[in-house]
Amino acid sequence: MAYPYQITSLENYHYQHQKSIQNPEAFWSEIAEHFVWHQKWSKVLNWNFSEPKVEWFKDAKLNITENCIDRWLPSKANDPAIIWEPNDPSETSRTLTYQELHNQVCCFAQVLVNNGAQKGDRICIYMPMVPELTIAVLACARIGAIHSVVFGGFSAQSVSDRIQDAQCNIVVTADGAFRGNKTIPLKPVIDEALINCPSVKKVIVLTRTGQPVSMIEGRDCFWENEMKKVEESGLSSFPAVSMDAEDMLFILYTSGSTGKPKGVVHTCAGYMVWANYTFVNVFQYQPGQVHFCTADIGWITGHSYIVYGPLSAGATTLMFEGIPTWPDAGRFWDIVEKHAVNILYTAPTAIRSLMSFGTDPINNKDLSSLQVLGTVGEPINEEAWHWYDDHVGKNNCPIVDTWWQTETGGIMISNLAGVTKSKPCFATLPLPGIQPVLIDEKGNEIEGNGVSGNLCMKFPWPGMLRTTYGDHERCRTTYFSTYENLYFTGDGCIRDEEGNYRITGRVDDVLNVSGHRIGTAELENAINMHSGVVESAIVGYPHDIKGQGIYAFVIFNGIHIDEEHTKKDINQTVSKIIGAIAKPDKIQFVSGLPKTRSGKIMRRILRKIAEGDTENLGDTTTLLDPAIVEEIKKNRI
Ligand code: WT7
Numbered sequence: 001m002a003y004p005y006q007i008t009s010l011e012n013y014h015y016q017h018q019k020s021i022q023n024p025e026a027f028w029s030e031i032a033e034h035f036v037w038h039q040k041w042s043k044v045l046n047w048n049f050s051e052p053k054v055e056w057f058k059d060a061k062l063n064i065t066e067n068c069i070d071r072w073l074p075s076k077a078n079d080p081a082i083i084w085e086p087n088d089p090s091e092t093s094r095t096l097t098y099q100e101l102h103n104q105v106c107c108f109a110q111v112l113v114n115n116g117a118q119k120g121d122r123i124c125i126y127m128p129m130v131p132e133l134t135i136a137v138l139a140c141a142r143i144g145a146i147h148s149v150v151f152g153g154f155s156a157q158s159v160s161d162r163i164q165d166a167q168c169n170i171v172v173t174a175d176g177a178f179r180g181n182k183t184i185p186l187k188p189v190i191d192e193a194l195i196n197c198p199s200v201k202k203v204i205v206l207t208r209t210g211q212p213v214s215m216i217e218g219r220d221c222f223w224e225n226e227m228k229k230v231e232e233s234g235l236s237s238f239p240a241v242s243m244d245a246e247d248m249l250f251i252l253y254t255s256g257s258t259g260k261p262k263g264v265v266h267t268c269a270g271y272m273v274w275a276n277y278t279f280v281n282v283f284q285y286q287p288g289q290v291h292f293c294t295a296d297i298g299w300i301t302g303h304s305y306i307v308y309g310p311l312s313a314g315a316t317t318l319m320f321e322g323i324p325t326w327p328d329a330g331r332f333w334d335i336v337e338k339h340a341v342n343i344l345y346t347a348p349t350a351i352r353s354l355m356s357f358g359t360d361p362i363n364n365k366d367l368s369s370l371q372v373l374g375t376v377g378e379p380i381n382e383e384a385w386h387w388y389d390d391h392v393g394k395n396n397c398p399i400v401d402t403w404w405q406t407e408t409g410g411i412m413i414s415n416l417a418g419v420t421k422s423k424p425c426f427a428t429l430p431l432p433g434i435q436p437v438l439i440d441e442k443g444n445e446i447e448g449n450g451v452s453g454n455l456c457m458k459f460p461w462p463g464m465l466r467t468t469y470g471d472h473e474r475c476r477t478t479y480f481s482t483y484e485n486l487y488f489t490g491d492g493c494i495r496d497e498e499g500n501y502r503i504t505g506r507v508d509d510v511l512n513v514s515g516h517r518i519g520t521a522e523l524e525n526a527i528n529m530h531s532g533v534v535e536s537a538i539v540g541y542p543h544d545i546k547g548q549g550i551y552a553f554v555i556f557n558g559i560h561i562d563e564e565h566t567k568k569d570i571n572q573t574v575s576k577i578i579g580a581i582a583k584p585d586k587i588q589f590v591s592g593l594p595k596t597r598s599g600k601i602m603r604r605i606l607r608k609i610a611e612g613d614t615e616n617l618g619d620t621t622t623l624l625d626p627a628i629v630e631e632i633k634k635n636r637i
Contacts, residue, residue: 002287003280003313005031013420013429020432021459027432028056028462032273035312036071037062038242041269047460049487051472052480055246056270056462063240064249064272065142068311069105070240072098080316083290084131085335087178087322093339096131098314101138104131106238108139111226115170115202119144119241122166122251124200126150126159126186128177129321132206132223133297134307136172141249141268144241145170148251148263151298152177152184154579156192158261162253165263166469167199172223176209180326187213245269251469252300254406255519256478257490257509263469264300264406271409272312274463278410278431279309282400283372284417289342290369292318292335294350299516300406301376305345309410324350330361337366344392345374345402349514351384351392352545362391372417374400377515378547379503385424403427403503405489406517407479409463412436413501426502435459436501438493443483454507455493456486509603511540511548518550518582520603526577527584530570532556537593537601541610543585551610552584553593553632563589586610586637592628594620605629609636 007013020027025044032041038061046055072079077099084094096104117123123145127133133149140147148166150159163171171194177184187205191214194200205213206223215221243249249271251263279285291310295301297319310317318339324332324346332354336344354361373393380388380401389399399422402414412434413427420429430436438446438453446453457464464487468475482488490510494502506512509520520538527536534555543549556566571583594602608617614633620626 003285004034005277005280006284007281007416007419007432010420013416013432016432017430021435024433024459028273031277032057032269035062035273035276036066041245045460049460049480049485052476054460054464054466056267056273056460057245060245060269061242062245062269062272063142063144063243064268064308064312065105065138066240067272067276068138068308069098069102072314073102074099076314079314081311082131082134083316083318083339085318085320085322085339087180087326089327089331089334094131101135102237104135105138105142107227107230107235108135109142109238110230110235111204111223112139112143112145112170114226114230115204115221117143117145117170120247121145121170122148122168123170123172124148124150124159124163124166124168126152126171126173126190127206128152128174128186128208129296129319130174130206130208131319132174134319137297137303137307142238142240144243144247146248146250148253149298149303150253151296151579152186153298153581155576156189157577158579159189160193160196161260162263163193163197163200165253165260166251168197169199169201171200171203172206173203174206174208175213176211178209178321180323183209183211185211243268246466250303252303252406254300255510255517255522257519258521260522261519262471262474262478264465265467265469266409266463267466270462270464272308274410274461275304275309276312278463279305279315280313281416281431282402282411282414283343283345283374284419285310285313285315285343287314288316289371290316290318290339291343291345292320292339292341293345294320294324294332294347295345295376300409301345304410324354325357328361329354329357330365333362333365333367336370340369342369343372343374344370345376347377347515348375348380348384349378349545349547351375351380351388352547355384355387356545359391367392367394370397372400373397374402374417376402376404378512379505380425382424398422401425401427403501407465408461409465412457412461413503423500426496426500428500430501433461436493437486438495439483439486449495449499450497452492452494452504455489455491455501455503456483457489458486511538511550513540513543513548513550513581514546516581523550523574523578523582523584526574526582527552527554527570529577530573532558532561532566533570535593537603537606538584539603539607539610541586541607541612546585549585550582551606552587553590553606554587555592556589561589588632588635588637590628590632590635592625592631594629594632595624596622597624606632609633612636
């Protein structure tokens with residue numbers, strides 16, 4: 001068997017889960033034995049959730065890139081590690097073998113060092129979905145630098161905030177990106193972002209679109225030139241720097257219910273074991289299969305299931321640069337056919353969007369290579385689940401509904417493809433190592449089946465976040481202080497009569513729009529930056545494609561405003577401060593917001609109105625000014 005820890009049957013799953021609870025340290029040390037270490041651990045787990053402090057594989061030494069690359073050499077030297085499909089189908093796709101990936105990662109590791117990078121430095125990566133993005137990520141890990149990948153759709157302001165928070169000294173970027181029929185500038189965004197980032201000393205720029213870019217002497221250099229210098233020096237490999245198990249591997253920023261996005265920190269050993277274990281078990285990966293995760297590496301899904309999970313399993317991972325609907329809504333199916341994809345992992349929002357084009361774009365495509373389908377990012381609705389099952393899987397592929405979060409590092413609750421049972425709209429059962437509990441408003445555990453509550457975890461798992469960068473107290477208050485001795489996910493959840501879990505959505509002020517997390521406070525702050533806005537309140541409402549849409553209630557100072565023009569203006573402000581993904585779907589101008597006597601906005605009421613449920617507003621006795629609710633109801637969009 002390729003992976004001795006691959007779960008093979010339902011009974012075996014129950015056995016493994018039981019074992020992982022009864023003796024977690026023995027369970028995880030057995031699995032960890034299957035990785036490459038410079039030195040083994042002295043203790044498998046130390047923890048307390050009150051600080052919180054979580055250490056897995058203490059005193060072990062390793063480098064994750066040796067586990068992702070070197071250990072597959074020479075046995076898989078000529079096997080494809082990365083298949084890359086460009087945005088434009090008329091451009092040739094690329095394949096990097098494990099040997100080629102090794103050479104490129106080593107070469108770019110040397111480039112980073114030549115540009116002053118050292119172990120422990122933070123490096124910001126702001127790139128399109130090209131193989132060089134994966135190469136840059138792995139090169140950071142190779143030299144022990146901490147990568148902070150920022151999704152290419154974020155604005156200069158957002159990139160700047162993230163670079164400053166992590167005090168990055170190097171940025172790796174590209175001239176621009178292709179997305180559908182658009183060409184998006186990246187280097188100009190970095191130039192603008194860096195005005196306020198004195199910590200950055202070097203910017204390495206890959207050429208992708210060929211748009212002209214301005215280069216600052218002494219600070220900016222081209223990827224191609226730097227690589228050429230190293231190649232000409234005859235470098236054939238770069239020694240992987242030995243890392244402590246608990247050294248930081250990466251920072252990934254994510255939004256919460258308050259303040260600016262926080263830098264979720266993952267560490268080397270635990271994250272590696274978790275990404276690998278979950279990849280191999282949830283998708284039931286078999287060597288030789290082609291795995292296609294449609295996420296961007298700017299999100300955690302890309303980190304764990306394009307880069308680290310698959311490569312640490314010696315798998316073939318497919319990277320797609322473009323979007324599902326360009327040149328037409330058959331693009332995913334063309335890719336499946338062209339590269340004989342075996343595992344397809346995508347988001348409900350993508351499924352719903354493709355569903356809206358009907359079955360014409362899919363009917364004449366050869367999807368017979370598909371064996372496993374997966375979804376992630378938000379609750380999947382019954383209709384989308386069945387469409388995926390009928391038209392993509394032809395009722396012949398297990399669908400894994402995988403629940404997890406940026407903070408969890410990898411999949412937490414999911415069926416295992418073909419091994420444990422699926423149930424439409426249910427993530428089903430916890431993976432080995434995972435001990436979910438449901439908690440009521442008073443903080444008590446709700447036992448038994450057929451119940452619902454707030455989803456928490458009562459025991460650490462190897463891939464969990466360790467801190468939020470530069471602010472450990474924020475990590476504690478966000479995740480570990482709501483309920484004593486528990487990790488709080490922020491999600492509401494149902495446990496059915498058979499013990500299957502169904503995640504119902506966020507219970508905090510966080511929206512999930514097309515599988516992306518948007519903090520309402522952060523978005524309100526951005527809207528309030530518009531000079532004409534007095535105050536605003538954001539709520540989510542059901543949206544056919546996005547899952548949740550963004551509804552903004554805005555108080556504007558000016559009586560006679562051109563509403564359409566002002567809406568455009570507000571959208572532009574949001575694009576500038578956060579990025580286009582956070583633009584509201586609906587903006588309603590109001591003369592006031594429903595508030596309590598103490599001045600707190602009653603979002604519950606706004607949510608009801610946005611959802612169209614204007615008759616059932618619940619208890620409104622604490623409202624300061626009931627007339628305002630009537631006005632908002634009347635003018636609802
Ligand atoms: C939030 C995490 C994990 C990668 C993508 C999103 C929601 C995620 C599911 C699912 C229902 C889901 C939760 C979670 N979510 N997967 N299978 N079913 N909801 O990562 O940005 O960290 O968001 O996404 O609400 O808390 P993220």
